Amino acid sequence: MPTKKHRPKLKPLKKRKPVEPNVLITGRNKVLPREMNYFKPVRYRNHLTLAEMAREIPCDPSWLRKLERAGRIPMAQRVQRGKLSIRLWSPEQRDEIKEIMARHQVGRPPKER
Numbered sequence: 885m886p887t888k889k890h891r892p893k894l895k896p897l898k899k900r901k902p903v904e905p906n907v908l909i910t911g912r913n914k915v916l917p918r919e920m921n922y923f924k925p926v927r928y929r930n931h932l933t934l935a936e937m938a939r940e941i942p943c944d945p946s947w948l949r950k951l952e953r954a955g956r957i958p959m960a961q962r963v964q965r966g967k968l969s970i971r972l973w974s975p976e977q978r979d980e981i982k983e984i985m986a987r988h989q990v991g992r993p994p995k996e997r
Contacts, residue, residue, distance in 0.1 A: 931972040
């Protein structure tokens, strides 16, 4: 067992490089990001994933998940890719969601007296 003198020092968490999520690591130290079209079946190529929909609207993906769960926006089709489940919205649903989000107002609704 190494003594205190010979133990390797770990860098503090602040100085460590952040790990990039969702990347395909290949040989020879090359890191290539995986395109979302890779996960979509051929007949769903024009459909939008959760991340694509959030960029299009623009809003946070967690907000879209909450609205879908509450039934305030159309339900997305789910496609299984192994253990990964991907939400896919059609272009027609995208237009409908854009209209719904345009009507949203900040704050609580006024009290009825």
